[in-house]
Amino acid sequence: MTVYSTPPDLPDMADLSQPTLVDLAPEQGDGDNITDWCLEEFRAHYRDETITKDDIWEYLYGVMHAPDWRERYRFDLQRNLPRVPFAPDFEAFRRAGRKLMDLHINYETVPEWELTCLVDDKPDEGASDPDAYRIAPHKKMRWGKDETDKSEDRSVFMVNDRCRLVDIPPEAHEYTVSGRSPLEWAIDSLRWKLDKPSQIDHDPNGWRAWADEPFNLIRHLRRLVYISVETARTVKSLPPSLVDSKRDPL
Template sequence: MSIMAMSDASILFRTPPSILISNHLTEFKTLYNQQVYPLYLYEEATQDKNVGLGDLFDESLDLTVTQTKYERKDGISDEGLQHFQTAYPNEQIAKEDIFYYTYGLLHSEEYRERYADNLTKELPRIPCVKKAEDFWAFSKAGRALAHWHLNYETVEPYKATLDTGTTPYSQLTADDFRVEKMKFAKKGEKGTVVYNKRITIKDIPVEAYEYVVNGKPALEWVMERQGVSTHKDSGIVNDANDWAIETMNNAAYPLELFLRVITVSLETMKIVKSLPKLDI
């Protein structure tokens, strides 16, 4: 089943280049002043419907109720589809293929380097690569990337070494998973992260930090946000442990999320590094 069969999705992009995909409505500054490229748009459509009150009352008292519905429309235009179909006349290309092609292409390191100057000043332009086989390679890569990026909370956690001292992991209690602030064991060495006084995460592949979102490795976003912090001005306390227990019903959620994002990061970079040469 494709990602889109389960939910709609939108590509989020900002300059300097940072890209993400979401199957939920996002706040405008998720990627800081982002541009959103949805697979589908939903336009409001109203319809007047007469509601009769029956023979008990005068027909002149019948009510007209305005109902609001939403019509789904493609985010990719017919002209855009025709542009790609003309470029690859022997291929059966759908708008969804172009959507994922775009997501794959925007992850291309060669694309980002070649158009680095343009991407700091204007919206990304999506060219047709010369070969149909490369189009499908980018589209397939985009689908695979979407899988990892949309399902980051449910993918298999990376099997890092978890040092829990003299207590086996299986015997840890909910309190043992409470996290205040994750930190690297040594400055400049990212292979080991101290989760809390009870748990240390070891043997983290350093290449996992190559996957960067919004200017920072995805893993370091997890380290920053999955903890306890107090807003300086308001005094409001943000405690990731509350979310883990009350919403996710899993005290180990922050730890498991970190391990899952290792998996996502490694798989992302594997796909990115296998993208075809940008031949346009």
């Protein structure tokens, strides 16, 4: 059985008088995004009056990372609001959703993945001069190169010509947002950009988090790897979200 975020026969997607999972027009101030109708539906289906709106919100976040759900509705998600199933194991998705929310919301304070930082080919934990950790002017961070065939080596992350992070695990590339891993987003967003109208250079080294302590950029990149790996592992641990899913054992 599937609960729809909007009824499938709803003629006007802007008609907020119909029952929905989330409040599409919340009032100002703090409040619940999960509707009372949604809470009643979940409690009735799972026969559990202790389920809360926070539980449902965490469950939804978990389900939306489920591989079988994302595959089934990959085309629908491009044009409709998501369809949410009553997964066989509510608690598994609630726990996973809680963990994923903690990872993604607290990305600035999660633990650092233990990557080796090399500066001038020597292990370094912040003892070098500040420029060793800064993004070079008008250059982007990049992946390393395989020494044998010069192909891209994604186990190595080049911050600049002097500084690199090594031993990045393959799992760090499995979790993507809009087709890019967190490290790929870092390459694209943390770079020098020239604003043509004003001719002002936007220097990523001036970001508050590492302007005064450049090694914080290394810590930030390590945290991105931690988030990526832990997200990938959590997603792999999820049971099927759809009753008729056929999924190979992990």
